Structure formats: C-alpha cells, structure tokens
Amino acid sequence: MAAPSIAMDSNHQHNYKLNKTEKKFLRKQIKAKHTLLRHEGIETVSYATQNLVVANGGLGNGVSRKQLLPVLEKCGLVDALLMPPNKPYSFARYKNTEESKRAYVTLNGKEIVDDLGQKIILYLNFVEKAQWKELGSQALPPGLMVIEEIISSEDEKMLLESVDWTEGTDNQNFQKSLKHRRVKHFGYEFHYESNNVDKDEPLPGGLPDICNSILEKWVKEGYIKHKPDQLTINQYEPGHGIPAHIDTHSAFEDEIVSLSLGSEIVMDFKHPDGVTVPVMLPRRSLLVMTGESRYLWTHGITPRKFDTVQASEDHKSGIITSDVGDLTLSKRGVRTSFTFRKVRQTPCNCSYPLVCDSQRKETPPSFPENDKEASQLEQEHVHQVYEEIARHFSSTRHSPWPRVVEFLKALPSGSTVADIGCGNGKYLGINKELYMIGCDRSQNLVDICREKHFQAFVCDALAVPVRSGSCDACISIAVIHHFATAFLQ
Ligand SMILES: C[S@@+](CC[C@H](N)C(=O)[O-])C[C@H]1O[C@@H](n2cnc3c(N)ncnc32)[C@H](O)[C@@H]1O
Ligand SMILES: [Zn+2]
Numbered sequence: 001m002a003a004p005s006i007a008m009d010s011n012h013q014h015n016y017k018l019n020k021t022e023k024k025f026l027r028k029q030i031k032a033k034h035t036l037l038r039h040e041g042i043e044t045v046s047y048a049t050q051n052l053v054v055a056n057g058g059l060g061n062g063v064s065r066k067q068l069l070p071v072l073e074k075c076g077l078v079d080a081l082l083m084p085p086n087k088p089y090s091f092a093r094y095k096n097t098e099e100s101k102r103a104y105v106t107l108n109g110k111e112i113v114d115d116l117g118q119k120i121i122l123y124l125n126f127v128e129k130a131q132w133k134e135l136g137s138q139a140l141p142p143g144l145m146v147i148e149e150i151i152s153s154e155d156e157k158m159l160l161e162s163v164d165w166t167e168g169t170d171n172q173n174f175q176k177s178l179k180h181r182r183v184k185h186f187g188y189e190f191h192y193e194s195n196n197v198d199k200d201e202p203l204p205g206g207l208p209d210i211c212n213s214i215l216e217k218w219v220k221e222g223y224i225k226h227k228p229d230q231l232t233i234n235q236y237e238p239g240h241g242i243p244a245h246i247d248t249h250s251a252f253e254d255e256i257v258s259l260s261l262g263s264e265i266v267m268d269f270k271h272p273d274g275v276t277v278p279v280m281l282p283r284r285s286l287l288v289m290t291g292e293s294r295y296l297w298t299h300g301i302t303p304r305k306f307d308t309v310q311a312s313e314d315h316k317s318g319i320i321t322s323d324v325g326d327l328t329l330s331k332r333g334v335r336t337s338f339t340f341r342k343v344r345q346t347p348c349n350c351s352y353p354l355v356c357d358s359q360r361k362e363t364p365p366s367f368p369e370n371d372k373e374a375s376q377l378e379q380e381h382v383h384q385v386y387e388e389i390a391r392h393f394s395s396t397r398h399s400p401w402p403r404v405v406e407f408l409k410a411l412p413s414g415s416t417v418a419d420i421g422c423g424n425g426k427y428l429g430i431n432k433e434l435y436m437i438g439c440d441r442s443q444n445l446v447d448i449c450r451e452k453h454f455q456a457f458v459c460d461a462l463a464v465p466v467r468s469g470s471c472d473a474c475i476s477i478a479v480i481h482h483f484a485t486a487f488l489q
Contacts, residue, residue, distance in 0.1 A: 421479030
C-alpha cells in the first residue's frame with residue numbers, strides 16, 4: 001500500500017491534511033529515520049537525492065536481493081543496490097532524482113513478502129550517498145584458517161552415514177539431544193555443566209576408525225599439528241544455532257578444528273572489543289582455530305534459517321563483508337560438524353589471562369563499600385555467572401512454580417504480559433492466550449528463549465525499556481534478590 005501524501009520535507013507536514021493511515025506511515029517513517037541515525041549512524045536528508053536507504057528491506061530481516069530489486073526497479077533504473085550483511089536495511093541508487101523521488105513516494109509503506117512468507121513494510125528516506133562501511137576489521141581473526149574441499153564428496157557421504165543418531169545404540173549415554181541441536185561425543189565426553197571434560201575418564205572406543213585415518217592424513221599434510229583425541233559431532237537443522245563461546249582453555253589444547261558437512265553455514269567470530277567477523281564455512285571445509293582466534297575470540301552460530309553470503313559463485317568462503325554490493329541470502333540446510341580437539345593435560349598458559357580459566361586469580365568477594373562496588377559484584381557474581389551457565393541452567397529449569405502458572409492462567413486472554421528476568425523462558429509459553437514478552441540480562445538465556453520462538457530481549461530489570469502502562473500484567477520470578485543496588489549504575 002502506498003502513502004502518496006507523505007511529504008518530501010517533514011517540516012512541511014502541516015500543509016497536508018493527513019488521514020489516520022497516512023499519519024501512521026509518517027510516524028513509522030520518521031521512526032525508521034531516527035533508528036537509522038541512532039543505531040547505525042546513517043544520516044538521512046530531507047531533500048531529494050538519487051540515493052535512498054530502505055528500512056526493513058535488508059538481508060538482516062529476511063529480504064533478498066532477488067525480492068527487493070524488482071520492487072525498486074518498478075520506479076526506475078537502479079544503479080546500485082547495496083545490502084550490508086545482517087542489517088535490516090539496504091541502500092539503492094537510482095539513475096536520477098526523478099526516479100528516486102518516484103520510489104520515495106510510491107514505495108514508502110509498501111508491503112512485501114520476505115523469504116519466509118512474512119509481510120514486511122518498507123520505509124524509505126533519502127541519503128547523500130548509497131554507501132555503507134563496515135566498522136572494524138575486515139580480516140579473518142588472527143590464527144583462523146578455512147581450508148576448502150578438505151575431503152571428497154565420497155568421504156563426506158561416508159562420514160555422514162557413519163553417524164548413528166538412532167537412540168538405544170551403544171553410544172546412547174554420550175548422545176544428548178540438546179533442544180537446539182543433536183550432539184554426540186567420542187574420546188571424552190564434554191560436560192556442558194562445567195564446559196569441561198573428565199580427563200580421567202576417557203570413553204571406551206576412542207575416536208571412530210574412519211576419523212583416525214583422516215586425521216593422520218591432515219597431520220601428515222600439515223593442516224593440523226597434533227592429532228586430536230576428542231570428537232564432538234553436532235547436527236544443526238536450519239534455524240538451530242550455538243551461543244557464542246570460547247572453548248574452555250583448561251580443557252583443550254590450542255588447536256581446535258571443525259569439519260563442516262552436509263551444508264554450509266556462517267559462523268560469527270567476535271573480539272571482546274565488539275568487532276564481529278562473519279565467516280563462511282562451506283560444505284566439506286575445515287575450520288582451524290589457533291592462537292588468538294581460539295583463545296580470545298568467541299565463536300557461535302546465530303539461530304536462523306538464512307545466511308548472508310556472497311552472491312557470485314567465485315566467492316565461496318572467507319569473510320562475508322568484502323563486497324557489500326554482492327550479497328544475498330542462502331537458505332540453510334542440515335549441517336553436521338565434526339569438531340576435533342585435543343584434551344589438555346596441563347594448565348593453560350596462553351597470553352590471554354583475562355579469559356583464561358587456568359590463570360584466573362580467585363579473590364574472595366569483600367562486602368561492597370558503595371554502589372559502584374556493589375554493581376561490580378553483581379556483574380561478576382550474577383550476570384557473568386548466568387551468562388556462563390546459561391545452557392546448563394536452562395536444562396535444569398523445567399518445572400514452573402504452580403502459583404505462577406495459576407496467576408498466568410487466570411489472566412484474561414489477549415493480555416499483554418512482561419516477564420522481567422525471564423531466564424530460559426519457562427513461563428513465556430504457559431498460557432498461549434497471552435502476548436508474553438520476556439527480558440533478561442543474560443544474552444545467552446535470551447538466545448535460548450528465541451530458539452524456542454519466544455519474544456525476548458536483553459535488558460536490565462532496573463531499566464526496562466517498556467512504556468509504562470503498556471502491559472496488563474507483569475511477573476518477575478526469582479530475580480529481585482539478585483539486585484545489588486536500587487538503581488542501575
Ligand atoms: C533464578 S533465575 C530465574 C529465571 C526465571 N524467572 C525463572 O523463574 O525460571 C534469575 C534470572 O534473573 C536474571 N537477572 C538477574 N539480575 C538481573 C537484572 N539486573 N536484570 C535482568 N535480569 C536479571 C538472570 O539472568 C536469571 O535469568
Ligand atoms: Zn588460556
């Protein structure tokens with residue numbers, strides 16, 4: 001639906017008599033403008049240029065180049081369409097201002113259907129330049145390597161067929177059906193509660209024979225330095241992911257390698273400074289993490305059904321952001337990864353003591369003297385802890401408290417309900433008649449909620465960004481005792 005009377009210059013709005021729908025569009029368009037500036041540093045201008053930023057028309061919200069381009073081309077010749085990875089907007093440059101004005105007028109408020117069949121409304125604003133620059137590094141994290149086509153299609157098939165996912169086999173004890181993905185361990189079992197292995201209890205049978213010969217070949221050919229003795233097989237369906245993590249230093253040696261089978265996937269590497277590098281792991285490739293990329297950067301897979309990838313065929317691997325004009329969406333398939341690690345027998349003495357569990361100095365907490373100290377104490381002993389134990393915590397939090405269930409079931413259907421400090425979202429699905437939204441300080445717990453398709457976001461319970469009066473009810477269960485201060489510091 002078009003909103004033709006949206007003015008070119010918002011200062012002149014009062015010259016128009018806008019109807020209700022038009023007012024709504026205008027509000028949303030202005031909101032899009034503010035969001036772009038505040039969160040992305042993109043400045044829109046109030047006069048017409050050849051260039052437009054298309055809010056909601058981005059790879060980050062499921063819109064592909066194939067869908068967006070024809071819509072834009074209805075208004076004129078599109079010179080360039082830049083689609084930054086994982087961003088919910090894109091940039092279009094038209095041949096001339098006549099055409100960009102036409103797009104501005106006819107496409108603002110236009111509804112399109114994304115790759116998953118969901119409706120999306122576009123909001124357009126003029127910008128000086130159709131350009132986008134990635135903040136931060138474009139290079140792969142130091143110590144990281146992706147070796148393409150490390151194995152043949154025949155070996156891939158053989159490895160995939162060698163994994164027996166049926167329950168009740170000998171391996172049953174070591175196979176866990178984590179809600180988000182299927183996992184199997186060989187050599188040593190990996191304990192998710194402690195994020196470590198029991199070094200004194202190797203599993204009988206060691207690594208599968210078929211892996212042994214492949215590993216020996218990799219050592220001989222110099223791809224890896226040491227032969228691993230632990231294997232974790234993960235199977236990810238489209239939409240599954242794994243929260244960002246660093247493999248426990250004290251558990252494994254420097255070199256960690258992961259073989260991707262069945263389907264490609266994008267893995268996000270994140271430096272503690274906040275720089276994120278999405279790395280494409282093609283099918284049959286080997287990811288080798290050593291040094292900084294293994295010890296300091298986190299890695300994880302965002303649970304989603306599509307990845308942003310290079311559109312052209314000759315860009316199959318490496319960093320995704322090198323040519324923004326050439327990105328599109330790729331639908332995920334079932335990916336099976338074989339991650340090989342070598343169990344560490346002596347403490348880690350890496351050069352990253354801040355993230356090294358072997359080098360962490362334990363000082364007993366002292367009673368805080370002021371709010372700042374109290375808040376630090378809370379950060380270290382509450383937030384950091386929940387973040388680290390999220391998976392295990394979640395697996396232990398099944399049974400809801402009956403009085404809370406009673407409360408939620410008694411609410412009128414259609415009520416909007418907030419759950420502050422929602423943890424793994426235990427209460428978010430209790431009453432399907434409610435619109436529930438959860439929030440929690442722990443990103444990993446929020447990720448778990450999202451994997452369950454609940455609405456959840458990260459925030460501190462002392463500063464909840466929900467408008468007053470917008471909810472009919474609110475719960476906050478087993479949270480308040482964690483506060484160390486009365487106000488957010
Ligand atoms: C014991 S759990 C309870 C989770 C959930 N309400 C339940 O009943 O299963 C406490 C939760 O509060 C969260 N939390 C602690 N302090 C918080 C804060 N200041 N803001 C938001 N969440 C907080 C933790 O991350 C954790 O998920
Ligand atoms: Zn270390």
